[in-house]
Amino acid sequence: MSARHFLSLMDCTPDELVSLIRRGMELKDLRNRGVLFEPLKNRVLGMIFEKASTRTRLSFEAGMIQLGGQAIFLSPRDTQLGRGEPIGDAAIVMSRMLDAVMIRTFAHSTLTEFAANSRVPVINGLSDDLHPCQLLADMQTYQEQRGSIKGKTVAWIGDGNNMCNSYIEAAMQFDFQLRVACPEGYEPNAKFLAAAGERVQILRDPLAAVAGAHLVSTDVWASMGQEDEAAERLKLFQPYQVNRALLDAAAENVLFLHCLPAHRGEEISEDLLDDPRSAAWDQAENRLHVQKALLELLVEPAYHHA
Ligand code: CP
Numbered sequence: 001m002s003a004r005h006f007l008s009l010m011d012c013t014p015d016e017l018v019s020l021i022r023r024g025m026e027l028k029d030l031r032n033r034g035v036l037f038e039p040l041k042n043r044v045l046g047m048i049f050e051k052a053s054t055r056t057r058l059s060f061e062a063g064m065i066q067l068g069g070q071a072i073f074l075s076p077r078d079t080q081l082g083r084g085e086p087i088g089d090a091a092i093v094m095s096r097m098l099d100a101v102m103i104r105t106f107a108h109s110t111l112t113e114f115a116a117n118s119r120v121p122v123i124n125g126l127s128d129d130l131h132p133c134q135l136l137a138d139m140q141t142y143q144e145q146r147g148s149i150k151g152k153t154v155a156w157i158g159d160g161n162n163m164c165n166s167y168i169e170a171a172m173q174f175d176f177q178l179r180v181a182c183p184e185g186y187e188p189n190a191k192f193l194a195a196a197g198e199r200v201q202i203l204r205d206p207l208a209a210v211a212g213a214h215l216v217s218t219d220v221w222a223s224m225g226q227e228d229e230a231a232e233r234l235k236l237f238q239p240y241q242v243n244r245a246l247l248d249a250a251a252e253n254v255l256f257l258h259c260l261p262a263h264r265g266e267e268i269s270e271d272l273l274d275d276p277r278s279a280a281w282d283q284a285e286n287r288l289h290v291q292k293a294l295l296e297l298l299v300e301p302a303y304h305h306a
């Protein structure tokens with residue numbers, strides 16, 4: 001199938017990613033100025049959510065409406081996907097009716113299998129491996145608040161999860177150094193680490209990881225699907241809480257980002273989202289703007305009149 005997909009940051013060139021961020025900022029400005037911009041009139045995005053979501057659902061749904069199109073929320077609970085219809089068959093049928101499909105799922109192979117059978121673009125709205133749309137928002141937020149991230153040092157503190165894997169890909173694509181501080185056994189996926197080579201350093205000590213860092217980020221200690229491990233992780237990850245004292249050890253102009261939802265008192269201190277160094281609320285908002293830029297890039301523009 002020839003459609004262009006966005007399953008990972010590696011599906012775009014570094015130049016395309018920089019353009020997406022710039023375009024996200026332009027679309028944000030248009031919306032702030034109340035300018036109507038509807039290139040995707042009559043276009044329909046299907047959104048399959050096998051996991052919960054607030055930001056991803058809202059940003060794609062609102063984004064499609066703002067671009068003149070529509071979005072349809074599909075849950076496995078009330079589609080045939082939940083009753084075992086093969087993902088490839090679902091992809092063939094859905095992609096004959098929709099103009100793009102966003103999927104939030106467990107196994108990354110669900111995305112690749114759907115994409116292999118889809119006539120229309122498929123977007124990764126989070127898998128167990130990656131969360132590339134969140135990284136677009138993170139990179140837009142850093143650009144807005146501090147300028148280019150090229151050559152900077154980023155510290156990822158905590159679990160080597162899907163967000164961390166996407167930070168590794170971002171390090172390669174946006175050209176920054178990444179330090180990951182995680183407990184032994186909770187490292188990011190070896191495949192992504194191998195691809196990144198010298199760009200990523202694994203450390204055990206969060207203080208060493210944040211020393212001189214320009215951006216610090218973290219995420220929940222137990223991701224969706226790991227609920228059974230939550231209690232054990234809570235104990236093990238205690239030394240990895242990001243708090244004001246830890247940020248004090250970073251570069252003076254450090255920015256803190258969290259993809260949200262956050263567990264205050266666990267991976268971040270109670271007060272961290274109120275710290276002036278945190279841009280988590282802007283980061284959440286930027287999901288809307290930069291994903292509109294992504295939809296603009298991937299989805300065919302409006303039909304012609306007959
Ligand atoms: N950050 C993020 O993807 O949030 P949701 O789980 O609410 O979509």
Ligand code: NVA
Nearest residue numbers: 161219223224259260
């Ligand atoms: N790592 C988290 C991110 C949620 C947006 C999860 O997968 O649950």
